[in-house]
Amino acid sequence: MRNSLETALTQVLTQRRQKSALRTLTLPAANSIDFSSNDFLSLSHAPSLRRLLLSELSTSSLPLGSGGSRLLDGNSAYAEQLERDIAAFLKGPAGLIFNSGFDANAGFFACVPQPGDVLIYDELIHASVHEGMRLSRAGSRIPFRHNDVGELRQILASHSGKGRNIFVAVESLYSMDGDLAPLQQLVEAVERAEGHLVVDEAHATGVFGPRGRGLVCELGLEKRVFARLHTFGKALACNGAIILCSPLLREYLINYARTLIFTTALSLPSLACIKAAFTLLQSGETEAAQHRLHDTIRHLHQQLQQHLPSTPLAALQNPLVTNTPIVSLLSRRPRSLAAFLQQAAFVVRPIVHPTVPRGLERVRICVHAANTRCEVDALVARIREWVEGQVEQEDEEGGAEVGRAKL
Numbered sequence: 001m002r003n004s005l006e007t008a009l010t011q012v013l014t015q016r017r018q019k020s021a022l023r024t025l026t027l028p029a030a031n032s033i034d035f036s037s038n039d040f041l042s043l044s045h046a047p048s049l050r051r052l053l054l055s056e057l058s059t060s061s062l063p064l065g066s067g068g069s070r071l072l073d074g075n076s077a078y079a080e081q082l083e084r085d086i087a088a089f090l091k092g093p094a095g096l097i098f099n100s101g102f103d104a105n106a107g108f109f110a111c112v113p114q115p116g117d118v119l120i121y122d123e124l125i126h127a128s129v130h131e132g133m134r135l136s137r138a139g140s141r142i143p144f145r146h147n148d149v150g151e152l153r154q155i156l157a158s159h160s161g162k163g164r165n166i167f168v169a170v171e172s173l174y175s176m177d178g179d180l181a182p183l184q185q186l187v188e189a190v191e192r193a194e195g196h197l198v199v200d201e202a203h204a205t206g207v208f209g210p211r212g213r214g215l216v217c218e219l220g221l222e223k224r225v226f227a228r229l230h231t232f233g234k235a236l237a238c239n240g241a242i243i244l245c246s247p248l249l250r251e252y253l254i255n256y257a258r259t260l261i262f263t264t265a266l267s268l269p270s271l272a273c274i275k276a277a278f279t280l281l282q283s284g285e286t287e288a289a290q291h292r293l294h295d296t297i298r299h300l301h302q303q304l305q306q307h308l309p310s311t312p313l314a315a316l317q318n319p320l321v322t323n324t325p326i327v328s329l330l331s332r333r334p335r336s337l338a339a340f341l342q343q344a345a346f347v348v349r350p351i352v353h354p355t356v357p358r359g360l361e362r363v364r365i366c367v368h369a370a371n372t373r374c375e376v377d378a379l380v381a382r383i384r385e386w387v388e389g390q391v392e393q394e395d396e397e398g399g400a401e402v403g404r405a406k407l
């Protein structure tokens with residue numbers, strides 16, 4: 001007879017399976033074309049990064065493993081110098097490396113807001129910020145509608161001037177909708193309320209700004225945000241993340257961020273990879289990839305406009321956004337569309353509830369520096385083929401609605 005825990009676990013997994021919401025691990029198919037990963041600059045496959053990493057590893061005399069937490073045996077002059085170099089490159093006053101962006105956000109939001117403080121966040125903020133907020137001692141946690149600066153101003157007005165610190169958490173490039181935050185307006189609104197703006201640049205790192213420094217640097221706002229997060233796991237093809245902040249906040253995080261204190265620090269191979277990636281960024285070697293990426297982004301949008309009739313174009317989650325590498329195609333049948341594209345060797349993923357709200361299910365497309373125009377053309381042709389198949393099928397069923405807003 002099964003024990004009760006096994007029965008409970010089996011039950012919830014069965015429910016997920018029945019709702020077609022079961023998460024599974026998949027392996028990349030051979031010879032597939034990546035329109036899914038966050039490897040925006042295609043650095044994962046770049047011989048230059050591999051060469052630099054290997055040379056860094058072979059010349060370093062540090063032990064491979066860090067040996068413990070940064071606060072015990074896991075710290076090194078190598079890690080501290082890397083932090084200083086990255087902070088200088090990204091124009092931050094100081095920096096603190098965490099093992100991942102998840103750890104950085106969770107640790108930061110759990111410990112920085114003081115008892116009674118106010119945490120305001122964009123409703124689409126990443127799960128790692130929620131993780132931290134859940135543990136924080138803040139008095140209130142208030143969402144505002146995605147990118148709605150007007151609503152944020154109202155919330156700020158009703159909480160400012162009451163002697164509490166106000167934190168506002170946003171991302172610069174949102175991972176699901178692929179749109180950018182109106183950072184200039186957000187900075188002004190938060191400054192007026194004497195709040196603290198925290199910007200997560202996870203997806204913008206390497207993609208926006210001079211030499212990939214991110215959107216805050218592109219807009220010259222680096223002195224007007226309280227803290228910034230840059231992660232290394234997406235365009236930089238590494239692991240880990242850095243929080244850019246004042247030296248005082250860095251010292252506070254070293255003392256109170258549990259996700260830094262109670263974990264083994266990054267090993268030498270991880271640090272060396274981060275160093276190699278930033279060497280490429282800093283030297284301008286990734287600029288060509290950054291330009292190629294933006295050229296491919298423009299081409300994808302042109303192709304979508306040209307080859308998908310106007311109605312399905314309304315299916316883009318945000319048709320006005322045409323300069324980011326993430327495009328979301330809203331669909332009532334995201335699994336069918338994704339499977340159709342996957343059969344033609346395109347790696348794309350359906351994104352369904354609970355990752356996105358019901359009714360906003362989608363297929364998320366990410367473009368990369370290494371995607372060719374031919375690959376983009378073939379992808380758009382295949383999407384069009386699927387759309388036409390859907391319309392025909394619905395015609396046969398007597399229910400075609402060419403005017404509907406979703407694919």
Ligand SMILES: Cc1ncc(COP(=O)(O)O)c(C=O)c1O
Binds near residue numbers: 203233
């Ligand atoms: C906006 C955002 N912040 C933070 C993270 C977490 O970063 P990491 O993958 O380094 O843990 C992610 C990654 O999915 C993200 O998309």
